[in-house]
Amino acid sequence: MITGLRPLLRGSTYTGVLFAYLGAFASVPLLFFALIPALAWKSAPEGAQVALMLLVWAVLVGLVGLVGVTRRVLVVSARRLLRVPLPDPTARRRPGADRWRTPLWLLLHVTLGWIGGLLTGLLLLIATTLPGAWLGGTARVNVFGWSMEAKGPWSWLLSVSCLLLAAAVCAGVTSALRWLAPRLLGPSSAEQLASAAERELLLAERNRLAHELHDSIGHTLTAATVQAAVAGEVLSADPAAARAALRSIEESTRAALEDLDYVLGVLREEQPGTAPTRTLGDLPELLDRLRHAGAVVQPELSGDLTQVQGTLSRAAYRILQEGLTNALRHGAGGPIALRVAVAPDGLELDVVNLTRTGTDPGARAFPSSGHGLPGLAERVRLLHGEFEAGPDGAQHWRLAVRLPVRLSA
Numbered sequence: 001m002i003t004g005l006r007p008l009l010r011g012s013t014y015t016g017v018l019f020a021y022l023g024a025f026a027s028v029p030l031l032f033f034a035l036i037p038a039l040a041w042k043s044a045p046e047g048a049q050v051a052l053m054l055l056v057w058a059v060l061v062g063l064v065g066l067v068g069v070t071r072r073v074l075v076v077s078a079r080r081l082l083r084v085p086l087p088d089p090t091a092r093r094r095p096g097a098d099r100w101r102t103p104l105w106l107l108l109h110v111t112l113g114w115i116g117g118l119l120t121g122l123l124l125l126i127a128t129t130l131p132g133a134w135l136g137g138t139a140r141v142n143v144f145g146w147s148m149e150a151k152g153p154w155s156w157l158l159s160v161s162c163l164l165l166a167a168a169v170c171a172g173v174t175s176a177l178r179w180l181a182p183r184l185l186g187p188s189s190a191e192q193l194a195s196a197a198e199r200e201l202l203l204a205e206r207n208r209l210a211h212e213l214h215d216s217i218g219h220t221l222t223a224a225t226v227q228a229a230v231a232g233e234v235l236s237a238d239p240a241a242a243r244a245a246l247r248s249i250e251e252s253t254r255a256a257l258e259d260l261d262y263v264l265g266v267l268r269e270e271q272p273g274t275a276p277t278r279t280l281g282d283l284p285e286l287l288d289r290l291r292h293a294g295a296v297v298q299p300e301l302s303g304d305l306t307q308v309q310g311t312l313s314r315a316a317y318r319i320l321q322e323g324l325t326n327a328l329r330h331g332a333g334g335p336i337a338l339r340v341a342v343a344p345d346g347l348e349l350d351v352v353n354l355t356r357t358g359t360d361p362g363a364r365a366f367p368s369s370g371h372g373l374p375g376l377a378e379r380v381r382l383l384h385g386e387f388e389a390g391p392d393g394a395q396h397w398r399l400a401v402r403l404p405v406r407l408s409a
Contacts, residue, residue, distance in 0.1 A: 012083045013167075016174030017116060019081035023106070024113030030060040061110055065103030074105065075185050082174070084181045105184035109177065116173035123166035127159045224249045248292035279313035280305040280340070286321060287338075295328055296335040303342025312405060315383055316340075316347060322376055323351035323399040331355065331397070342405065349401040352392060376401075
């Protein structure tokens with residue numbers, strides 16, 4: 001019993017009815033336009049005139065529902081008054097039958113508003129009339145030819161019953177609108193697919209930016225840390241070498257700041273600047289920064305690197321950057337063998353370095369996020385390439401990547 005009365009005690013029930021009444025009230029101006037053709041058809045029977053008026057009225061209400069702003073207003077109103085969680089409508093034009101969902105909702109909204117309003121008003125009128133009439137004797141109510149008479153205390157009981165019934169009508173109208181709102185005002189299947197596609201693109205872009213940050217900033221910080229340590233060691237004995245290391249730190253951090261500014265602009269949804277584009281043509285600069293950090297790099301380059309297409313060239317640069325950073329960060333400090341081979345059918349990238357043992361004296365410990373190699377593997381997979389990373393013999397670690405390539409003319 002108490003559970004059944006709970007909807008009658010909620011304020012959201014009556015705000016929902018207010019929402020329905022507002023829809024009915026907003027349709028009143030259209031009723032005057034619907035009367036024009038019915039009044040012009042003077043020779044028609046009264047029933048035909050009423051049917052024509054209702055038909056024209058329904059058509060006008062449906063046309064209002066086709067206006068784009070109507071859907072947005074209805075969604076906002078339903079969220080606030082019906083307390084239904086509805087997402088904002090998409091800006092895309094709804095294909096097929098989806099465009100008729102708003103007119104159908106508006107027709108049902110107006111219909112429920114008029115039915116609920118008339119029934120509630122009638123029941124409240126009866127509830128307030130019966131007790132007053134009983135004070136003067138017998139209470140009689142006539143509604144559309146239906147007569148009801150109540151005497152004595154029965155009028156009070158009937159009055160309370162009418163009040164409860166009016167509240168039940170309010171709850172029923174609100175429940176019906178809440179059931180209909182997600183189905184007619186909520187996103188359609190096409191809109192849900194479009195929203196899912198947008199989220200997927202957003203996640204893909206954020207993952208790409210995360211890879212860019214990891215590759216660029218991670219490499220720069222690793223190289224800068226090593227260079228700073230070298231500068232500190234040779235500051236007194238070789239000031240020129242210390243100054244060269246500091247200049248290298250300045251150059252590498254400036255490049256990293258460009259990457260960081262671009263990524264932050266995208267994440268803030270601002271208009272970002274031009275994306276930094278580093279390709280295999282920038283490989284000599286990368287090797288120079290590593291040499292300033294004290295690394296011994298033994299490059300072996302074959303083929304024309306400039307013939308590799310832009311997207312593949314940028315990806316290859318990032319792969320080599322991450323591989324060299326890992327060698328600098330986790331290697332034993334010996335020479336790093338780098339091989340880049342451009343062939344007509346593929347691009348081969350190899351980075352081999354000495355592995356560090358736990359007894360290496362003076363070994364620097366660098367924290368690892370654990371995302372470097374998985375990120376590289378994912379990048380290579382998206383390019384339909386082959387990825388291999390692991391021990392190469394007892395004392396070496398090898399990163400080997402093979403990418404399919406189309407050479408430019």
